[in-house]
Every structure is written in C-alpha cells, then in structure tokens.
Amino acid sequence: xxxxxxxxxxxxxxxxxxxxxxxxxxxxxxxxxxxxxxxxxxxxxxxxxxxxxxxxxxxxxxxxxxxxxxxxxxxxxxxxxxxxxxxxxxxxxxxxxxxxxxxxxxxxxxxxxxxxxxxxxxxxxxxxxxxxxxxxxxxxxxxxxxxxxxxxxxxxxxxxxxxxxxxxxxxxxxxxxxxxxxxxxxxxxxxxxxxxxxxxxxxxxxxxxxxxxxxxxxxxxxxxxxxxxxxxxxxxxxxxxxxxxx
Ligand SMILES: NC(=O)c1ccc[n+]([C@@H]2O[C@H](COP(=O)([O-])OP(=O)(O)OC[C@H]3O[C@@H](n4cnc5c(N)ncnc54)[C@H](O)[C@@H]3O)[C@@H](O)[C@H]2O)c1
Numbered sequence: 001x002x003x004x005x006x007x008x009x010x011x012x013x014x015x016x017x018x019x020x021x022x023x024x025x026x027x028x029x030x031x032x033x034x035x036x037x038x039x040x041x042x043x044x045x046x047x048x049x050x051x052x053x054x055x056x057x058x059x060x061x062x063x064x065x066x067x068x069x070x071x072x073x074x075x076x077x078x079x080x081x082x083x084x085x086x087x088x089x090x091x092x093x094x095x096x097x098x099x100x101x102x103x104x105x106x107x108x109x110x111x112x113x114x115x116x117x118x119x120x121x122x123x124x125x126x127x128x129x130x131x132x133x134x135x136x137x138x139x140x141x142x143x144x145x146x147x148x149x150x151x152x153x154x155x156x157x158x159x160x161x162x163x164x165x166x167x168x169x170x171x172x173x174x175x176x177x178x179x180x181x182x183x184x185x186x187x188x189x190x191x192x193x194x195x196x197x198x199x200x201x202x203x204x205x206x207x208x209x210x211x212x213x214x215x216x217x218x219x220x221x222x223x224x225x226x227x228x229x230x231x232x233x234x235x236x237x238x239x240x241x242x243x244x245x246x
C-alpha cells in the first residue's frame with residue numbers, strides 16, 4: 001500500500017531534476033501523476049518512464065491559458081486533482097546594476113506568477129471537493145540572500161510568503177499549503193551556474209544531494225501523515241564546514 005494510493009498529482013517542471021524525481025516517487029507511492037513541463041520532450045520521457053498512471057502535458061506555468069488547459073486535461077484523464085507541486089523554476093544570476101528587465105521578469109514569471117496561476121487553477125477543483133495539498137519548491141536563497149542572485153532570491157522569498165498567506169486562506173476548506181527548500185541538489189539547473197571545478201569542490205565538501213533525497217519529504221507533505229502541517233517551509237541544508245572534519 002502506497003502513501004498516495006488513489007491520489008492524483010500535478011507536478012510542474014517535472015521533466016527534469018527534482019520534479020522528475022518527485023513524479024517517479026509519487027507513482028511508486030500509488031499516485032496518478034500529470035507530468036507538466038514547458039519542454040514537451042522531457043515531459044514525454046518522464047511519463048514513459050512511469051508508464052500507466054502518468055500523463056505528459058506541455059505547459060508554460062506563466063501562461064494562464066496553458067495552465068487552465070493543463071489542469072482541465074488532468075481532471076479529464078484522472079477525474080480529480082488532489083496534489084499540486086509548484087516546482088518549475090528559473091534563475092538568472094548577475095549584478096542588479098547590469099540585470100535586464102527581461103531577465104528579472106522571466107524569473108518572476110515562472111517562479112512567482114507560475115506558482116500563483118497553477119495554485120489558482122487547482123483551487124477551482126480543491127475548494128469544491130474540500131481537500132487538497134499544494135507544495136511549493138522554494139529555495140534557501142529566498143531566506144538567506146546571496147550576492148548576484150537578487151531576482152531569484154526575491155522570487156523565492158515571494159514563494160515562501162505566498163505559501164504562508166495561502167495556507168491561512170484555504171485552511172477552512174481542508175486544503176494545506178507547504179514549501180520546502182531543496183538545498184544544493186545535483187540537477188542541470190544547479191550545474192548551469194557552476195564551473196566543473198565548483199561542482200567538484202561541492203562534492204568534495206559533501207554539500208550536494210541528489211533529487212531522490214528530497215522525495216520522502218515531499219511524499220510526507222502530501223500524505224495524511226502531515227495533516228497537521230500547513231504554512232511551513234521545510235529546510236534541507238547540508239553545511240559542511242571547510243577545514244577539519246572528524
Ligand atoms: N537544484 C538545486 O540545487 C535547487 C536548489 C534550490 C531550489 N531549487 C528549485 O528546484 C526547482 C526544480 O529545479 P531543478 O534543480 O530540478 O532544475 P531542472 O532544470 O532540472 O528542472 C526544472 C524544470 O522546470 C522546467 N521549467 C522551467 N521553466 C518552466 C515554465 N515556465 N513552465 C514549465 N516548466 C518550466 C524546465 O523545463 C525543467 O524541466 C526549481 O524551482 C528551483 O528553483 C533547486
């Protein structure tokens with residue numbers, strides 16, 4: 001018996017990295033999963049890996065028409081939606097003094113507008129059924145700022161605040177809203193910002209987790225075992241001090 005037997009989940013950004021791992025983990029726990037990604041080929045590939053019980057959907061989470069169509073297709077195929085994982089994310093690094101408006105807007109469009117649009121769309125199903133779970137992929141940088149990551153950090157701080165606000169708003173309908181911070185996780189997204197030397201150093205220091213490491217936490221947040229938890233942001237941070245290690 002799986003922790004998510006009979007549930008239907010939508011995972012955004014599910015074609016790669018953390019979203020892919022969550023989708024595979026959910027399927028293993030008995031859920032039907034809509035694999036939503038802006039990249040059609042990667043969504044298809046993950047859906048094929050899962051086989052029965054998975055539906056690949058091409059969707060830009062920043063586009064309200066595509067989001068509405070994605071939720072409608074999920075309900076048409078599986079009959080309901082119980083879980084939304086707002087995981088699609090983007091980052092643009094660099095100094096604010098030289099950041100373009102396009103870069104700023106693209107980060108906020110996916111991370112903040114996308115989280116809002118997907119949440120709004122599933123609430124249209126979850127409120128009438130008086131149940132549901134939303135989990136948002138935040139980031140430690142949304143809590144502890146880093147230089148040259150202002151747009152990304154501000155967007156993830158907004159995701160955390162949105163999580164807390166929405167949790168208060170929808171508790172009366174039996175809907176829970178939580179977030180988690182993945183910590184340093186080995187995905188194409190993480191590698192894109194680092195040289196090979198940086199990657200090797202992070203592994204040497206033991207800072208790097210794998211996407212699969214996050215799955216039990218997300219399953220827990222979506223299962224009845226966490227029924228008392230809403231409005232929380234669950235941290236995952238691995239800090240290994242440079243220098244002496246026993
Ligand atoms: N990897 C890390 O170290 C790390 C740390 C903290 C937070 N995160 C967050 O984890 C989430 C997943 O990142 P990942 O590391 O698995 O990256 P990834 O690049 O492996 O996967 C991200 C996926 O999101 C999709 N995507 C991007 N924009 C989209 C859009 N507008 N609509 C739909 N899909 C879109 C991409 O096509 C890709 O498949 C992101 O929200 C990211 O901010 C990652």
